[in-house]
Amino acid sequence: MIGESVGDSLTARPLVLYVDDERANRVVFEQSLGADFRIQSVADATAALAVLDTQEVAVLVTDMRMPGMSGEELLRIAKERKPSTIRMVVTAYADVDPILRAINEGLVARYIIKPWIRAELVQVLRWAIEAWTFSRDSMALHARLMETERLATLGSIAGMLVHDLKQPLMSLLINVDHLRELGKAAPTLQDALARAPLPEAERVRLGLLVDDLDPLTTDLRTSAMHLSSLIDGLRELSRPCDKSANLQAADPLPIVRHAMAVCQELVMSAHASIDYEGPCVLPRVRMSATELTQVLINLVQNSAQAVAARGTPQGKVSIVARTESNMVELCVRDDGVGMGPEVLGRVGTPFFTTRAEGTGLGLAQCQRLIGSAGGRFRIESEPGIGTTVTIVLPVAA
Numbered sequence: 001m002i003g004e005s006v007g008d009s010l011t012a013r014p015l016v017l018y019v020d021d022e023r024a025n026r027v028v029f030e031q032s033l034g035a036d037f038r039i040q041s042v043a044d045a046t047a048a049l050a051v052l053d054t055q056e057v058a059v060l061v062t063d064m065r066m067p068g069m070s071g072e073e074l075l076r077i078a079k080e081r082k083p084s085t086i087r088m089v090v091t092a093y094a095d096v097d098p099i100l101r102a103i104n105e106g107l108v109a110r111y112i113i114k115p116w117i118r119a120e121l122v123q124v125l126r127w128a129i130e131a132w133t134f135s136r137d138s139m140a141l142h143a144r145l146m147e148t149e150r151l152a153t154l155g156s157i158a159g160m161l162v163h164d165l166k167q168p169l170m171s172l173l174i175n176v177d178h179l180r181e182l183g184k185a186a187p188t189l190q191d192a193l194a195r196a197p198l199p200e201a202e203r204v205r206l207g208l209l210v211d212d213l214d215p216l217t218t219d220l221r222t223s224a225m226h227l228s229s230l231i232d233g234l235r236e237l238s239r240p241c242d243k244s245a246n247l248q249a250a251d252p253l254p255i256v257r258h259a260m261a262v263c264q265e266l267v268m269s270a271h272a273s274i275d276y277e278g279p280c281v282l283p284r285v286r287m288s289a290t291e292l293t294q295v296l297i298n299l300v301q302n303s304a305q306a307v308a309a310r311g312t313p314q315g316k317v318s319i320v321a322r323t324e325s326n327m328v329e330l331c332v333r334d335d336g337v338g339m340g341p342e343v344l345g346r347v348g349t350p351f352f353t354t355r356a357e358g359t360g361l362g363l364a365q366c367q368r369l370i371g372s373a374g375g376r377f378r379i380e381s382e383p384g385i386g387t388t389v390t391i392v393l394p395v396a397a
């Protein structure tokens, strides 16, 4: 058997699997074709099925009459399990019946009678590999088209929702403004509470709530305004491309603080803490405030979810900032579950998620926004250690 390591199979040439119970036939097949093709040969159908199950086989070439499972049965199972593998028969028996049956049932693409001629077999195998490669590539193309289709559908659904979302948001903003008025009256309310005939514990509880009113309503208002800009952004998507976003600039620090406040509850429910490390003043960056808010909230949420998934107490999420020449670097760092190379290679692909309730659009959106602002986006992660997402944005002129 011609050796092959599992690692090879990703980069190596397409694999031809040859099944024949006679050792001499296998040796001849390998020796005369091994220079042109990557060949693996096995002695029976059971071994062939094991290879089909564990490796990507481009062409299956089998003998018909073998002890145990026959070639015909093997072809039938292979067709069921691995329909894209091209199936061929090389046999010494020119019985017309099984040949016709196999061809009519679509079990084989070619039937070759022994003794075969090397040049002919080379040509047939080349054709089979080309056919297999073509169908594999067109399947990948098909999958990409389906994904584009899903995104387009999602886009049109979003378009329909935008209109309906604006209405409840407006009423939310009006009510939040009412509540803010109440927040401003906190000293009066505290006075009234001090005189009210209430049990002491109740007085303390209400007093704390009154104290929270002002910061809470301020946060609520900022979130509602953010939502409103997002909805406007969605509207923009359905219009011709507008370059004005590139001229926008934002002060990153208030946005960092807002993202931390919005995610505070999620971070706390993960038994983690969140902090900011960096200068007290940062230069303005060339990105709209709405988009930077969206990016940071997505990243902090991902970090909080990763810390929660790890399940250890005292997890940590940090936003670390630094400036370098005319760039601002913001890192969102966590000591959550981290990602292995398999996941890391796929994050940012729309709809890729490992979370049951995730949509898999968060990082795709972040990458798109940072890219269109002329920035850079990088993810580093290690399973069991944590993740750092770094965004680098140009300073606004």
Ligand SMILES: Nc1ncnc2c1ncn2[C@@H]1O[C@H](COP(=O)(O)OP(=O)(O)OP(=O)(O)O)[C@@H](O)[C@H]1O
Residues within 6 Å of the ligand: 298, 302, 303, 306, 334, 336, 337, 338, 339, 343, 347, 348, 352, 353, 354, 355, 357, 358, 359, 360, 361, 362, 363, 364, 386, 387
């Ligand atoms: N900080 C992180 N630590 C570990 N894994 C992460 C982290 N950030 C992202 N991931 C992995 O990347 C996947 C994709 O993240 P992404 O934000 O794009 O989608 P999501 O969080 O699953 O869903 P949503 O669209 O709701 O954000 C996640 O499901 C998770 O497996």
Ligand SMILES: [Mg+2]
Residues within 6 Å of the ligand: 298, 301, 302, 358, 362, 363
């Ligand atoms: Mg996410």
